[in-house]
Amino acid sequence: MKAPEQIMRVVVTGPVGAGKTTFIKTISEIESIDTDRRATDEMAHLKPTTTVAMDFGRVTFGPNMALHLYGTPGQERFNFMWDILLRQAHGIVLLAPAHRPKDFFAASRLLRYARQRAPEAPLLIAATHSDLPQAWPIADILPAFGIDASESQIPTLSINATAERDVARTLIALVERYAERSNAKRIAS
């Protein structure tokens, strides 16, 4: 008989255009589900489409674990979706576009929101677009978030969300965090 599969729900969030839909598309084993629509607001010049409900993808992780990846919309007007998705999260990946410092504030707001909605879920920050020349180094991004990098327990990575290797590296780091927490909980109880 096949061992029962453990499912870890990972929520991928971050500001508009951070690369949430791309991140999930890059790694998903099933054809990922997106709900992108043509952008008609001020973001339209940045990219043609924007997520209006959610993204979904799936990755097998070892013999008996599967990651279900849920991408949120980035636009503030869809914050009810952040709420719906974050409440179910076992782990959170916050993406911040390293090449657009203007969006760091929105990213740090989302970080606080995620912390509040899913205080138990391990979280890590991945700076996307790090392949671009104008990308900020991760060490400079955290202070912009109001986070002291030396004290922060939040793992951070610089990634290219279009590269499978980078997305895999991010998810492995998150699963490790998740496993550590579960073990710590088991010992404590």
Add this chain to the structure above:
Amino acid sequence: MPINYSAIQSALQEFVTSVSNVQGASIMSPDGLAIASSLPAGMEEERVAAMSAAMLALGERIGRELSRGQIERILVEGEKGYAIVSSCTEDAVLIVLTDEKVKLGVINLEVRQLIDRLRPSLTFAKTNVA
């Protein structure tokens, strides 16, 4: 021809006041930005717009995934009435709110007729400036 907001607005208002059991109606872009509305007091246009767009996108996606063919409408049935979301044109989505006593057959027909009336004012002219 730019979108005629006031024509859409008055069409919605007329729909809400003249069709029985209808409590509100709103039009938004498929990416969830409000275009025009006639909504019950206290209901935020921006929020209704974002939620309707999300619901339609998710509903259409579910319809495709589960082989339901062309999606006519997405329906939320509550104790106090219905929320009915339909795609109007490529550039517009419509949500209609009714009380619980509405006859679905009647309202579906009314909504379809409203969409037909609105359609000409709802297609963004693709101005091809060379």
